[in-house]
Each structure stands twice: as C-alpha cells, then as structure tokens.
Amino acid sequence: MKKIWIFSxxxxxxxxNACNSTEKSKFSVQDEHYQQILEQQKAGLDAKxxxxxxxxxxxxxxxxxxxxxxxxxxxxxxxAKEQYEKVLNMEPENIPARYKLAVIYLExxxxxxxxxxxxxxxxxxxxxxxxxxxxxxxxxxxxxxMEAEREFQAALLYDSELWTSTNFxxxxxxxxxxxxxxxxxxxxxxxxxxxxxxxxxxxGMAYYLDQQYEKAVQTFQQALQTGGNKAKISNNLGLAxxxxxxxxxxxxxxxxGMDSAKAYNNLGVAFLDxxxxxxASRCFEKAIDTQxxxxxxxxxxxxxxxxxxxxxxxxxxxxxxxxxxxxL
Numbered sequence: 477m478k479k480i481w482i483f484s485x486x487x488x489x490x491x492x493n494a495c496n497s498t499e500k501s502k503f504s505v506q507d508e509h510y511q512q513i514l515e516q517q518k519a520g521l522d523a524k525x526x527x528x529x530x531x532x533x534x535x536x537x538x539x540x541x542x543x544x545x546x547x548x549x550x551x552x553x554x555x556a557k558e559q560y561e562k563v564l565n566m567e568p569e570n571i572p573a574r575y576k577l578a579v580i581y582l583e584x585x586x587x588x589x590x591x592x593x594x595x596x597x598x599x600x601x602x603x604x605x606x607x608x609x610x611x612x613x614x615x616x617x618x619x620x621x622m623e624a625e626r627e628f629q630a631a632l633l634y635d636s637e638l639w640t641s642t643n644f645x646x647x648x649x650x651x652x653x654x655x656x657x658x659x660x661x662x663x664x665x666x667x668x669x670x671x672x673x674x675x676x677x678x679x680g681m682a683y684y685l686d687q688q689y690e691k692a693v694q695t696f697q698q699a700l701q702t703g704g705n706k707a708k709i710s711n712n713l714g715l716a717x718x719x720x721x722x723x724x725x726x727x728x729x730x731x732x733g734m735d736s737a738k739a740y741n742n743l744g745v746a747f748l749d750x751x752x753x754x755x756a757s758r759c760f761e762k763a764i765d766t767q768x769x770x771x772x773x774x775x776x777x778x779x780x781x782x783x784x785x786x787x788x789x790x791x792x793x794x795x796x797x798x799x800x801x802x803x804l
Contacts, residue, residue, distance in 0.1 A: 535562075536566075537562075537563045537566040537567045537570065540559045540560075540562040540563045540566070541559065541560065541563045541570070541572070541573050543559045544556045544557075544558075544559030544560045544563065544573070544576065545576075547559060548576065548580075553580050553583060553584060556576070556580060557577060557580045557581075560573045560574070560576055560577040560580070561577065564577065569600045571597055571600055571601060571604060574593055574596060574597055575593075575594075575597060575606060575607070575610070577593055578590050578593035578594045578597070578607075578610055579610070581593060582610070582613060582614060582617075585617075587614045587617045587618050588614070588618075590610065590613075590614045591610075591611050591614035591615065591618075593610075594607045594608075594610035594611045594614065595607070595611055603634045604634070605631045605632075605634040605635035605638055605641075606631070606638075608627045608628070608630040608631035608634065608641075609627065609628060609631040609638065609640060609641045609644070611624075611627045612624040612625070612626075612627035612628040612631065612641070612644055613644070615627060616644065616647070616648070621648050621651055621652065624644070624648060625645065625648045628641040628642075628644045628645050628648070629641075629645070637668055639665045639668035639669040639672075639675075640665075642661055642664050642665040642668065643661070643662065643665045643674070643675055643678060645661045646658040646659075646660075646661035646662045646665065646678055646679075646682065647678065649661060650678075650681070650682055650685060653685075655682050655683075655685045655686035656686060658678075658682040659679065659682045659683065659686065662675055662678050662679035662682060663679065666679070671698075671702045672702070672704075673699045673700075673702040673703050673704025673705070673709065674704055674705075676695055676696075676698055676699035676702065676704075677695075677696065677699045677704065677705070677708065677709050677712060679695050680692045680693075680695035680696040680699060680709075680712060680713075680716070681712060683695055683716075684712070684715060684716050684719070687719075689716050689719040689720050690720065692712075692716040692719075693713065693716045693717060693720065696709055696710075696712050696713035696716060697713065700713070706732060706733055707732075707733030707734065708733065709733070710729050710730065710732035710733035710734075711729075711730060711733050711734065711742070713726075713729040714726040714727070714729035714730040714739075714742060715746075717729055718743070718746035718750075723743060723746070723747075723804060724804060726742075726743065726746070727739055727740075727743055727804060730742050730743070735766075735767070736766050737763045737764075737766040737767035737771060737774070738763070740759045740760070740762040740763035740766060740774075740803060741759070741760060741763040741771070741773060741774045741777065743759045743803060743804070744756045744757070744758075744759030744760040744763065744774070744777055744778075744781065744803070745777065747759060747781075747803075748777070748780070748781050748784070752796070752800060753781050753782075753784045753785040753788070753796060754785055754793075754796040754797045754799075754800040755796075755800035755802075755803060756777075756781040757778055757781040757782055757785065758800065758801070758802050758803040759803035759804075760774045760775075760777045760778035760781060761778060761803075762803045764778065
C-alpha cells in the first residue's frame, strides 16, 4: 500500500534579538509537531473513522493497537503510547505499532528513546526505509548531523522516492552552510513532490542564505500560493524583501503572519543590521506604541539601536535623524 509521508516544515525566523543578525544566525530545523491526520495516514489508518474496540471483552494486541490509534487521532499521545507499549509487550515484532511509538517519542522530545525504537524496527525488517529516516530525524534533533545524513541516505537506498529524506539531506547541507548543495537537494525533492509548500519554503531559505535574494522572494511567493505554514513563509518572504531594500513590501509580508507590532520590530532589526540606527529606533518605537501590553524585546532593541546611534559622531547622528525621520 502506498504510504503518505510528511516532514517538518523548516524555515529561518527573523531573530528578534537585535544582537544577532539573520546572516549570522544558525540555520536550524524548526521541528514542528507532525500533522496528526497525515501521521495516521502514514500508519494506514482511516482518519475519518474512530476504531471501535469492545472494552468488555479480553483485549488482544490488535485491540490495544486500535485503541492506541484512537488516542492518536485525538492527539492524546500519552494514552496512545501506553496502548502501543502493551501491543509490543505481546508482539515485539509489530512494526506499525513500534513505528508509531517511535514517532510519539520524537514528538515528545525524547530523541534517544525515539532513535532506539526506530533502530529496533531494523531487527525485524532491515529494508524498512521509514526507520532509517526516523533515526535521521532523531539524530538531527541531537545535532549529530553527519550521522543523520548517513541515515537519510540509507533510507533513500531502500526507497528512492522518499522525498522527505531528500528534503532532510537539504536541511543537513544548509546546516553545514553548503547552500548550493542544499538547493540541489530541495530541487530533487520537488521533482518527487512537486509544488510542496514545505520544500519550496526550504528552497527559498537556501537561496536566502546563499544571498540569492530575488530567487528567494520568487520561491517564497510560490510557496504561499501552494498553501502551507503561511506565518512562517510570510516571515521568510519579509526577510528576503528587506535584503532587496523593499521595506514597505517586507512589512506587508510580515503582517500576513504576525501582528503589526512584531512586524515593526522585525523591520527594526533589518534596519539595525543595515546600520540605519535612527530608522531602526523609529520602528522599535512604533512596535512599542502599537502593542497594548509591554513589549520587552522591542524595548531592548530600541535601547540597543539608540546606543549604536549615540556612538556615532554628532554630525552623523544629526544626518541620520534628518534622513530617517520615520520607520516607513
């Protein structure tokens, strides 16, 4: 049966702390929760129905697994985990139950436990490609990139169409700053899963980190047209637009995925990185004025931009204040 796969949408969010420029930020995986319905499809479940279990009769391993699947559909990971463990106590070689248990460990941030469960699957089926990918995901979260890369490659040896592993190889390449290699991997992934918003977002970030800002903008716009995490992609689009000097358009992009206060704060960070300290201060002030509650990060950024401005010679300060009277 053809399985449906999903991977974590990865994108670089603009660092709110103005002490770090986005150019210097570590390219990291934003490991979001797996979408539960797709995980159920991967496990061969019908997402539209709730498995029925007769709790009055003696429970079999199949009953425990159905009950675990029902809890998984309800996003009750703790109860699902308990049922899958009961299945495995009765039938250790049950690969679907062990795989779902491993995914739960990964979701809960228990990466070593997840790795161990994925690895245990190989004792029963050495060719089970998702187990290799799962080990790679766990290793990536543990920042063991070289080991993760080997597992993703192994997954592709057993299933060359596993586009999620191809995508993860792109993430590994980006993490070691080999952005052109990453671009290639994302393009290969798109050949297997065309117009996927998650891969397009990752490709856009690879272009961004490779300083190909126009291509980044085009790719993020394409990603938005295909759906996906609108907030993340819009934010990344805003990042790329600031690098091209399109600050009005960047603000519009930011506000598609966040409130106006955070959008002004992000613009301020971009101006601060660009040495436009007076304009950065105006943006941080706007962020503070726009948000009803205390905006600590914008306050910190405003203090930093004012200090940077005050370090300049007085005539340069006055020139910047005259040339940059407003944020936008």
